[in-house]
Amino acid sequence: MxxxxxxxxxxxxxxxxxxxxxxxxxxxxxxxxxxxxxxxPYCAGRHVLDLPFSTGTVHVYKRDGYVCAVTVPARENGARRTMSVSVQARGNRPVVDKGWYTRHAGPVTVHAGRRCVWIKGSMSAGTVSSGWILC
Structure with missing residues (x-):
C-alpha cells in the first residue's frame, strides 16, 4: 500500500x-x-408551566385567557396505560380527558379569563395536582 x-x-x-x-x-x-x-403541537399559546410527576409531565399553555394542558409520559414505550388530564377554572366544573392512551391525554382547553385554574394529571400510579395557579 x-x-x-x-x-x-x-x-x-x-x-x-x-x-x-x-x-x-x-x-x-x-x-x-x-x-x-x-x-x-396539541396546545396553542405560550408554554407557561410544567407539572412533573413520577411517571410523566403535564405541560400547560396559555393564550388569550384560555388555558390548555396535556399529560405526556416520561418515557414513550408504545404501551397503552391509563392517563388523564383536567383543567378547572375557578367557579366552573373541571374539563377532563381520561382513558387508555399510548402517547398523551388531552389536550384539554378551558376559558379561564383572569381566574385561577386547578390542573391535575395522572398516568398509571403517578399523579400531580397543582392547586389554584395562574391567578
Missing amino acids: GGGATRRRLALGTALLIAAGALTVAAPATAEATAENRAA
Whole structure:
C-alpha cells in the first residue's frame, strides 16, 4: 500500500470518529428538546408551566385567557396505560380527558379569563395536582 492510500484511510477514520463524537454530544440535547416539546403541537399559546410527576409531565399553555394542558409520559414505550388530564377554572366544573392512551391525554382547553385554574394529571400510579395557579 502506498503512502497516499494510508493517508486517505487515516483521514477517513478521523472524520468518522469526529462525526460519531458530534452525534454523541448532540443526541442528548435532541432527546431533551423532543421530550419537552411533545405537547406543543396539541396546545396553542405560550408554554407557561410544567407539572412533573413520577411517571410523566403535564405541560400547560396559555393564550388569550384560555388555558390548555396535556399529560405526556416520561418515557414513550408504545404501551397503552391509563392517563388523564383536567383543567378547572375557578367557579366552573373541571374539563377532563381520561382513558387508555399510548402517547398523551388531552389536550384539554378551558376559558379561564383572569381566574385561577386547578390542573391535575395522572398516568398509571403517578399523579400531580397543582392547586389554584395562574391567578
